[in-house]
Amino acid sequence: MIYNPAAANPLNGNPLRSxxxxxxSLCDLFDPLLPYFxxxxxxxxxxxTAAHFDRIAxxxxGFARPLWGLVPFAAGGGQFDHWKMYREGLANGMDPEHPEYWGQVSWIDQRMVEMAAIGFALRLIPDLIFHPLDxxxxxxxxxxxxxxxxxxFADNNWKFFRILIDLGLEEIGADVDRSYxxxxxxxxxxxxxxxxxxxDGNVPRVDHYIPFAMHFYGLIYATLKRGDDARRERYRERAAAFAKDIRHWFDADGGTLAFGRSLTYRFACGGFWGALAFADLxxxxxxxxxxxxxxxxxxxxxxxxxERDGVLSIGYGYPNLFMSESYNSAGSPYWALKAFLPLALGADHPFWQAEESDAFVPNEPVTLPHPGMIMMHTPGNVVALSSGQQNHQMRFGAEKYAKFAYGSRYAFSVEAEERIFQLATFDGMIGLSDDGRHYRIREDNEEVLIAQAGIYARWKPWTDVTVETFLVPASPWHLRIHRITTPRRLETIEGGFAVERADLNADSVEEDVGMASVHTxxxxxxxxxxxxxxxxxxxxxxALPNTHLIWAKTLVPQLMGTIEPGTTVLASAIMAQPTDSGDPSSAPAMPDLQALERTIRQNGVSASPMGMVKRP
Structure with missing residues (x-):
């Protein structure tokens, strides 16, 4: 038999209807971990494999993250046979005299993150994990x-971890300095x-940490905290408003927008929907x-x-260390178990009693100024035209935050070789080179405006080169227009959406002056x-193997050309859809650039995750 790697997925074969x-599925995800305790x-x-923090952390x-699913499961009456092991592990890990002691913390430390799950457990199931101990x-x-x-704690979503720890300490009667x-x-x-x-902190960044961290923890606080009624209600009101926007990051098939860091947490992205249920919101x-x-x-x-033993891998659609963060250890993916928060609810809750309805799919593009995106729902996919966010701290920060287009079905690629221009993927992006070997891509912006008609961004790949990019929705297509001012000759490569590549060159490709297409x-x-x-x-x-998030081998249509010193306008129409639809001859025409720019400047807002500014 030929090994089917998807068969090792603990979710595989589960209808996931009830x-x-x-x-x-939660139990099936946990069981492969038992031999490794x-x-x-x-x-x-x-x-x-290692992360930047120590092996003990x-x-x-690996010990703490499964609790995000196991704790609500137990709170909802689920039978889990290993609470004795968890109690003993908790006691030994916090015992300075035990060989498995977790170590003392005296600065910002990964252990702070994991203690949030412990606080959550102490608050929700102290009779199972704390009270039986000596x-x-x-x-x-x-x-x-x-x-x-x-x-x-770190100056971002980590601040919620102290708050969750305090919920647990308060539940077991410990003295807590509320000023912290x-x-x-x-x-x-x-x-x-x-x-x-x-x-997510005092940085210009809006990503999946907003649903699966900021709102997720906020809704837990709103549900489990006693007192502080005004803040709890604010958290609920904010989450209710957010739901109407974040649903546009999910496609009609259940995929979510592949964007930003920490995507190895996978179905943690669905944790927001579970948190709404947990909060009865x-x-x-x-x-x-x-x-x-x-x-x-x-x-x-x-x-x-x-992996073959059913342990979740570092990666996204398959095991892949290329796209991982420096803080991803082998236990990191188990934050995915945040998705199981609604198991705390009984089967009679309206969430579980409801019949699933189809996703809300608007006919027109949806403008989301706070993340700086225009969302387009297309068959089996959701596309985000992105103004670009700054992330200089993360691996492949430009690929994760600063591409022009992201999708759920087609995700994105990271680059594996920054010194071979001709081998770069550049899906959702344009690459520029002045020596034919090294290249520059967008990393951040000098100015961004977003309007219903499109997005304008001005950025500098070099200090003496300016690129003004216009992104125009034309669902299922989008247009990209780059007005490039350069003092020297530049080579350019621009990519559309990548798709999975078949063996034996079985895919149909078309390459010509002015276009490239791939049929799989x-x-x-x-x-x-x-x-x-x-x-x-x-x-x-x-593309080089293992650079795409969902598929290990891909094909990506590209346009390649050279621009001379001065100002040059490059424009392209891009589209990707399931094979039963799509026709290159239907590509939208180049719009009147002066009229487009005038419309965006008159009607746009200055989009930045540090806060929006309406233009006068």
């Missing part, structure tokens, strides 16, 4: 958590942008919320996201030149 199906139960080491990740173990747990909470908690709650409010949107009709939640889990069920057994993707200043050659590029 509460029982979801509970089974240490003798004392305090550590889980899953592979030899990575082992604590007094010495209880004292050690209180001492460890009260010690760790007095240090500064109150200060972080106030500082978290400074990240709020309006209309339900946050940024009908921000959208229950059938729509349930549909979003269940479709998202099903979307992952046929992907080879696990499932998809069609094309890029059509609409430039008048220069002619570009089409190419169906075989």
């Amino acid at each position: 509460r029982e199906d979801v509970a089974k 240490s003798q004392g139960g305090a550590r889980v080491r899953l592979s030899g 990575a082992d604590v990740e 007094q010495r173990a209880k004292d050690n747990i209180v001492a460890y958590l009260t010690h760790i909470r007095k240090y500064d 908690t109150d200060r972080y709650l106030e500082e978290l409010d400074t990240f709020y942008l309006g209309d339900g949107w946050y940024r 009908e921000a959208l009709p229950w059938p729509e919320i349930k549909g979003q939640f269940m479709r998202h889990l099903r979307w992952w069920s046929d992907k080879p996201i696990a 057994s499932t998809d069609f993707t094309t890029i059509v030149d609409r430039s008048s200043d220069v002619s570009r050659q089409g190419r169906a590029h075989r």
Whole structure:
């Protein structure tokens, strides 16, 4: 038999239609971890790969992150046979005299992140994880958590971790200095942008941490905190507003927009829908919320996201260290279990009782100024035309935040070789080279405007080269226009959407002056030149392996050309859809650039995750 890597996925074969199906999937995801628990139960080491933090902290990740699913499962009456192991592991990990002690924290540390799950467990199921322990173990747990909470947490969503730790400490009767908690709650409010949107810290960045962290933890606080009624209600109101926007990051098949960092957390992206249910917040009709939640889990069920033993891999659609972050250890992917929060609810809750409804799919593009995106729903896909965000700190930050277009079905690629211009993928992006070997791409912007008609961004790949990019929705197509002013000759490569490449060159490709297309057994993707200043050659590029998030081998249509010193306008029409639709001859024409720019400047807002400014 030929090995089917998707068969190792614990979700594979599960219909994921009912509460029982979801509970089974949680147990199936956890069971492969059992052989990797240490003798004392305090550590889980899953592979030899490393993150930037120490091995002990990575082992604590493996121990703690499954609790995001196991705790609500138990709170909802689920039968889990290994709470004794978890109790012993918790006691041993926080015992300074035990060989499996987790170590003392005295600065910003990954252990701070993982203690949030411990606080959540102490708040929700203390009778299973805390009260049966002897007094010495209880004292050690209180001492460890009260010690760790007095240090500064990272200035982003991490601030919620101290708050969740405090929920647990308060539940078990420990003394808590509320000033620490109150200060972080106030500082978290400074990240709020309006209309339900946050940024993830004091940086111009809006990504999946907003639904699966800021709102996820906020809704847990709103549900489990006693008192602080005004703030709890604010969290609920913000989440309700946010739901109406974030649904446009999910396609009709359950896939979500592949954008930003930490995508190895996979179906944690569905945690927001589960958190609405946990908070009993009908921000959208229950059938729509349930549909979003269940479709998202099903979307992952046929992907080879696990190793042969069923342990979730670092990666996205398959095991892939290229796209991972420096803080991703082998235990990191188990934040995906955040999706199982609604298992805390009984089967009689309206969320579980609801019949799934189809996704809301608007006919027109939807403008989301806070993340700086225009969303287009196309068959089996959602496309984000993106103004570009700044992330200089993360691996492949430009690919994850600054491309011109992202999708759910077609995701994006990272670059594997920055010194071979001709081998670069550049899907959703344009690459520029002045020596034919090295290249520059957009990393950040000097100015951004977003309007219903399109997005304008001005950016500099070099200090003496200026690119003004216009992104125009024309669903299922979009237009990209680049007005490039350069003092020297530049080579350019621009890519459309990548699709999976078949073996034996079985895909049909078309390469010509001014266009490139790829037909596969499932998809069609094309890029059509609409430039008048220069002619570009089409190419169906075989990308380097393991650079795409969903498929290990891809083809991407590209346009290649050279521009001379001065100002040049490059324009292209791009589209990707399932194979049963798509025709290059229907590509939209180049618009009147002066009229487009005038419209955007008159009607646009200055889009930045640091806050929007309406132009006078």
